């Protein structure tokens with residue numbers, strides 16, 4: 001079994017470069033299907049398991065996808081099928097982001113229903129509401145959702161009941177090829193939405209208002225592949241900000257725009273962390289003592305749910321009572337049980353977690369319950385007494401490139417090992433050794 005083993009006690013120092021944003025690149029790759037002419041070239045793409053999965057989804061439907069040296073080239077101009085099988089959706093929910101592009105370009109899309117996951121039930125009703133408003137028929141059955149439209153989708157006025165990131169992405173991509181104008185209200189305002197709109201506009205779309213709660217899309221007849229460079233990953237950046245703070249370290253996080261991590265900066269400053277904006281990134285200096293605070297996750301520009309578990313690791317080290325309230329997903333506290341194994345005094349009350357600190361964190365064998373939980377447990381391991389062994393690394397690999405290697409370069413005592421490889425090597429040695 002693969003594990004990351006970390007021994008606590010090292011202060012992190014130096015600089016780390018942030019990758020392209022996972023949650024921006026997945027919708028951009030999915031949206032590249034809308035181009036009936038030309039290739040798209042996407043730069044600053046992180047080599048993540050999720051990126052490999054979305055590439056496979058596109059290839060399975062007939063697109064040509066090449067990933068070389070941080071750049072992806074997509075050619076979706078050849079014949080394509082319009083179905084994404086369960087094997088991919090099961091691996092990665094973001095596979096549902098092909099629904100909008102397929103429907104708008106080919107008039108048909110069939111994708112396995114994503115189902116729930118470790119952080120909540122995650123329905124797609126708002127995506128479907130948007131497609132229906134644009135004239136699509138929606139059929140749900142046998143574990144699939146199937147969408148059809150006779151002729152082009154029609155522009156519509158759509159109000160989202162919740163500002164869903166995925167629904168906003170699916171709907172603006174579909175509306176880019178619809179006939180007439182679409183006005184999407186109460187939509188998500190995340191930086192990843194702005195990045196997607198910028199990419200679509202380079203392809204010839206007419207989208208205004210991305211980053212605000214109302215987006216207006218004038219549909220066009222055809223879109224052409226375009227060149228685009230992905231924004232930096234604000235969640236990876238936030239994760240390294242916690243790594244610096246929790247170890248009383250001093251780390252420059254390169255390539256991130258402070259505007260994209262404003263909520264995380266504010267809450268960490270409240271805890272006493274020193275944060276300086278520098279020419280090429282953000283410098284984070286951890287204090288000797290952290291102050292207890294309360295955090296509530298919210299849609300952007302609120303505190304991101306994808307930073308909740310990493311922030312929990314930091315808050316466990318603060319003096320006094322801290323509370324985290326999770327309002328975005330109904331069940332994103334699976335990591336609490338793992339933190340308890342590390343000696344955290346922590347309880348769940350409804351949608352809140354209450355912690356008494358500072359915790360005398362102790363190394364333990366723990367499992368990553370989702371990708372951010374995996375990162376959070378490693379962060380806690382950086383200051384825990386003794387060795388922390390984190391398993392279920394498949395989750396971590398969905399969202400972090402070489403996480404242990406980057407921490408090691410900052411001075412952490414950390415390694416990634418594969419027990420099976422060790423066991424096989426040990427067995428082989430025994431076989432070949434003569435006494």
Ligand SMILES: CC(=O)N[C@H]1[C@@H](OP(=O)(O)OP(=O)(O)OC[C@H]2O[C@@H](n3ccc(=O)[nH]c3=O)[C@H](O)[C@@H]2O)O[C@H](CO)[C@@H](O)[C@@H]1O
Nearest residue numbers: 023094122123124125126127162164165166167306328329
């Ligand atoms: C690949 C990607 O970008 N993933 C991010 C995206 O996920 P994702 O796009 O799946 O998240 P959403 O913004 O859609 O979900 C937010 C909330 O809305 C609810 N909802 C969503 C859609 C819908 O049709 N009906 C509905 O009720 C969800 O159950 C959840 O409670 O945004 C989340 C919220 O910032 C992040 O945690 C994920 O990392």
Ligand SMILES: C=C(OP(=O)(O)O)C(=O)O
Nearest residue numbers: 023093094306371372399
């Ligand atoms: C929850 C996340 O991603 P996904 O929506 O792909 O599961 C995340 O990035 O933290």
